[in-house]
Amino acid sequence: MVIREASFLSSNTQVAACPAPDRPEYAFIGRSNVGKSSLINMLTGRLALAKISSTPGKTQVINHFMINDEWYLVDLPGYGYARVSKSSRADWGKMIKAYLTKRENLTCVCVLLDSRHAPQAVDLEFMAWLGEAGVPFVMIFTKADKQSATRTQELVDAYLRQMQEQWDELPRHFITSAETGAGREAVLGFVDEVNRQLAAEAPSK
Template sequence: MKVNRSEFIISAVGPSQYPQDALPEVALAGRSNVGKSSLINKMINRRNLARTSSQPGKTQTLNYYRINDDLYFVDLPGYGYAKVSQEQRRKWGQFIEEYLTGREPLKLLLLLIDARHEPTKDDVLMYEWVRHFELPLVVVATKADKLPKSQWQKNVKIVKETLGMPKDAPFVLFSSETGMGKEELWSLIESAIGYKDPNLDENLMNTP
């Protein structure tokens, strides 16, 4: 997908604030500081549309970013940050669960895992929860550039085995620094939302 326009739309905390234009939505989940904002910025070729933070737990809402007029990226609050109160975590969990299980335009969930480390208990719980509800899912292992290339295969195996992923489950090794995995991830997103490149249709029409 060629991104011509991207913009931040709203920070939502409930259904009354969600966009009502029925564009397909791709949500991003993962623990705090796993790189959700950096991934969004890389996918849309922008440096600072999705704000990154060195302070874990900063995202406390569903942040909607509209891409062209084709889809939304929805950045979910990061999980697993110890300094967030139990009550706050309960509230986040409640509205995230309501969104993931009840939002009709949601077409795909990207579950981000730090490729450098074995998935945490929270990562495993999130993965199992998503599988239980049979949500369309792609696991994205981030920060690949921070690993020597010689360790990629080993760490990918650890991530997949710890989560208990089926062999054919979609998986992308990604780097927000180098762009590794970007095209593969776009291909999976396009398939999930039923995207058709209008330029291809135009080219076919113009073919003698």
């Protein structure tokens, strides 16, 4: 997939205020500081499309971006640690849950996982919740450039082994690096594949 256009559309805290659900939508979410903004910028080829911060929990709203006038990319608030009040975290949790369960054109959730760490309970619990809620998702491992390829694969395999204890069929996974661009073609190829499938299944006008 060639990214010809990528532009910011809107920020919202209410699902009802999000852009019209007239295109496939891919939402990116992960623990705070997992490298979400950097990954979004790498995928779109725009250095500052998503704002990068060293402060965990910086994203506090649902950010919509239009890609090629064909699909929406959504930047969701991170979960887990963030230097904010418990009440704010609770509000974000409600907002994220409402979005994930009510957004009718949500095509896939891209769950970002730091490839440098062993399986984290909060990530496994979140993915289990997605499964129970019937929300399609894929796993995207970030920051693969920060260690050897062998170490990255060991930790990815550890995640997959733990996932196999709960899942009959594992979700697709991708290994990426915002620094080197690794995984970009695979992730965008997946989006393109799903978009084409949706277009083929759509009733003709």
